[in-house]
Structures are given as C-alpha cells and as structure tokens.
Amino acid sequence: MSTPDSLRPIPHPSARLVDADGAIAKPWYDWLNQLATKLAELTPLEASATYDPPLLADGAGTTTDVTVPGAALGDFATAAFSLTTAGIVITAWVSAPNTVSVRFQNETGTPLDYGSGKLTARVYK
Secondary structure, three states, X not given: OOOOHHHOOOOOOOOOOEOOOXXXXXXXXXXXXXXXXXXXXXXXXXXXXXXXXXXXXOOOEEEEEEEOOOOOOOOEEEEEEOOOOOOEEEEEEEEEOOEEEEEEEEOOOOOEOOOOEEEEEEEEO
C-alpha cells in the first residue's frame, strides 16, 4: 500500500533521516540526538520572584509579571511555581521587552488560597 503524497513526511534537508521517497533512512535515536543537539543550542533566560497569589475562586485567574532581562516579544516562555499546582492552569508569555506575564487560572472546582512561593519564568530565544 502506498502512502498518499499529502500524508508523506516532508524531510528537512539537513536532517537526512527520511529518504526522498519517504523511507526511513536512520533509526529514531539518531533523530532524537539531532533534536537534543538543536535544543541545546537554544539560549534559555531565567528569572525568579517571590509571589503570593490572591484567593482564587473557581474559574478565576490572576496575572503577574516577572522581569526576565533579554526577553523579547515572540520568544517562547514557560513558568513554574514552587508549590503544588494541581488544578491550576499556568500560562506564560513575553508581554513586553524584558517582561514575562504569568497567569494562574483556577480550574479545581473550589476556591484556592496559596501561600507565598517561588515563581520562575524561563524564556527560550
């Protein structure tokens, strides 16, 4: 059975993991090693701040900012909090130069009142 052209993977010229006809040219671990090498080339920027989220009713959210020197609009951003975050959706984005906005959204079904913790924002260039 042949694979329709619309479903055939488009190989990146530098990867050389898939032949022109779509056949696998190298094993998956070679691809994984190439991916790890490329990820290591990313320049992560990171900053932390102490943060005490306010009482969050179910469905409510709050947003705070973390200063991350070197962050630019369009960079990828992630965030982590030092306390348990089960049921909390954490979203991070670069909202301005050197600024990562982090939103905590309570989706637990009950109000939450966290204590103070360490909020870390990381940006990938």
